[in-house]
Amino acid sequence: MNKKSTEEKILQAAETEFIENGFKGARMQAIADRAGINKALLHYYFRTKEKLFEVIFRTVFKFFVPKMFNVFEREDLDIFEKIRIFVSEYINLIVKNPHIPGFIIHELSSKKSNIGKLFAEQNIDVDLFRRLINSEIEKGTIKDIMPEQLIINIIALSVFPVIAEPIATGVLFDGDEKKYQAMLKERDKHVADFIINSIKA
Amino acid sequence: MNKKSTEEKILQAAETEFIENGFKGARMQAIADRAGINKALLHYYFRTKEKLFEVIFRTVFKFFVPKMFNVFEREDLDIFEKIRIFVSEYINLIVKNPHIPGFIIHELSSKKSNIGKLFAEQNIDVDLFRRLINSEIEKGTIKDIMPEQLIINIIALSVFPVIAEPIATGVLFDGDEKKYQAMLKERDKHVADFIINSIKA
DNA sequence: GTCTATAAGGTGATAGAC
DNA sequence: GTCTATCACCTTATAGAC
Numbered sequence: 001m002n003k004k005s006t007e008e009k010i011l012q013a014a015e016t017e018f019i020e021n022g023f024k025g026a027r028m029q030a031i032a033d034r035a036g037i038n039k040a041l042l043h044y045y046f047r048t049k050e051k052l053f054e055v056i057f058r059t060v061f062k063f064f065v066p067k068m069f070n071v072f073e074r075e076d077l078d079i080f081e082k083i084r085i086f087v088s089e090y091i092n093l094i095v096k097n098p099h100i101p102g103f104i105i106h107e108l109s110s111k112k113s114n115i116g117k118l119f120a121e122q123n124i125d126v127d128l129f130r131r132l133i134n135s136e137i138e139k140g141t142i143k144d145i146m147p148e149q150l151i152i153n154i155i156a157l158s159v160f161p162v163i164a165e166p167i168a169t170g171v172l173f174d175g176d177e178k179k180y181q182a183m184l185k186e187r188d189k190h191v192a193d194f195i196i197n198s199i200k201a
Numbered sequence: 202m203n204k205k206s207t208e209e210k211i212l213q214a215a216e217t218e219f220i221e222n223g224f225k226g227a228r229m230q231a232i233a234d235r236a237g238i239n240k241a242l243l244h245y246y247f248r249t250k251e252k253l254f255e256v257i258f259r260t261v262f263k264f265f266v267p268k269m270f271n272v273f274e275r276e277d278l279d280i281f282e283k284i285r286i287f288v289s290e291y292i293n294l295i296v297k298n299p300h301i302p303g304f305i306i307h308e309l310s311s312k313k314s315n316i317g318k319l320f321a322e323q324n325i326d327v328d329l330f331r332r333l334i335n336s337e338i339e340k341g342t343i344k345d346i347m348p349e350q351l352i353i354n355i356i357a358l359s360v361f362p363v364i365a366e367p368i369a370t371g372v373l374f375d376g377d378e379k380k381y382q383a384m385l386k387e388r389d390k391h392v393a394d395f396i397i398n399s400i401k402a
Numbered sequence: 403g404t405c406t407a408t409a410a411g412g413t414g415a416t417a418g419a420c
Numbered sequence: 421g422t423c424t425a426t427c428a429c430c431t432t433a434t435a436g437a438c
Binding site for chain 2: 025
């Protein structure tokens with residue numbers, strides 16, 4: 001029935017446990033339980049909690065942070081279409097994995113480890129994005145704007161409502177989870193409109 | 202020299218420790234050390250780690266979440282000035298306390314406790330904000346927009362770059378902390394412009 | 403590779419003297 | 421109120437049998 005190798009089972013169990021509880025909150029026993037094995041085997045495969053965490057974090061990070069910029073390389077779309085597609089796809093990705101951004105942010109803030117490497121490994125082509133934006137400004141299709149500020153805005157508008165879900169639900173929707181979900185459903189269109197309205201020349 | 206009462210010293214030490222390490226990562230011993238007392242005294246004043254945390258979280262939460270809407274009550278400002286002031290003051294507040302938003306978000310996501318009360322205690326007047334926005338839409342000063350979406354946008358644009366500092370610095374500024382700080386310095390003006398450009402009719 | 407048993411050290415919490 | 425000493429439990433990690 002279960003053809004997954006032990007290592008795969010461990011990795012999947014660890015990912016769930018770490019994302020749910022963070023590094024400090026995660027328990028090796030809980031990971032073993034989720035994987036249907038015992039603690040000793042965990043250490044046989046990954047020696048320490050730290051090492052296991054590093055593998056998981058790397059995977060999650062590489063899955064989430066990059067490839068955000070892929071859309072912007074396509075030459076068949078204008079800048080506004082690119083933004084629409086990016087926002088839509090990214091929000092969709094986050095809604096399906098709502099705890100991952102918070103996990104990454106929290107662990108990056110509380111770890112002093114050599115995460116510097118992780119960014120280097122991603123080779124995200126920010127320069128491509130910079131050139132694109134600057135060229136659009138020169139062409140006169142969008143207003144003058146710092147490319148870094150713009151990309152932060154796009155990510156912020158997409159990610160924040162999901163990681164701040166409890167606050168948003170509590171403050172804005174009186175604890176009504178359904179109203180929050182309704183807002184989120186319209187979010188991709190709203191965000192794209194909001195951005196485009198702002199930058200369109 | 203130190204006129205602070207023991208209770209005050211504990212509270213301040215606990216706030217630092219909890220914000221820095223989260224509930225699960227915080228250590229009662231570390232709090233005692235920071236306060237210059239011993240563990241036993243900690244329990245004498247606050248019985249359990251859980252109870253001490255609740256006091257801290259309440260304080261931080263009440264300090265941070267509300268009073269955001271105060272600006273919008275002033276009648277001597279137009280909607281755009283209100284937004285400028287709010288963004289400027291809120292970003293300023295966050296930059297001075299950069300770890301607090303992440304702390305609140307993380308603890309709210311990982312606690313199932315009866316936080317519902319906290320929101321009720323704040324009696325934030327979201328309706329005031331709703332009425333203000335809707336009235337401006339009717340007057341024709343701003344475009345049609347859902348007040349909830351707008352307030353989320355304003356908070357997201359203000360808060361996100363600070364809580365995602367390691368990622369922003371790593372991905373956008375090649376690890377150069379100074380470039381990140383420079384971006385942040387212009388952030389309040391940029392955000393206000395970005396929002397106003399978007400919603401101005 | 404996988405298990406049971408256990409070591410070694412930490413952590414929240416309390417007892418009891420002052 | 422404040423301290424020292426200590427308990428009871430939990431957590432990571434390893435030893436050693438199979």
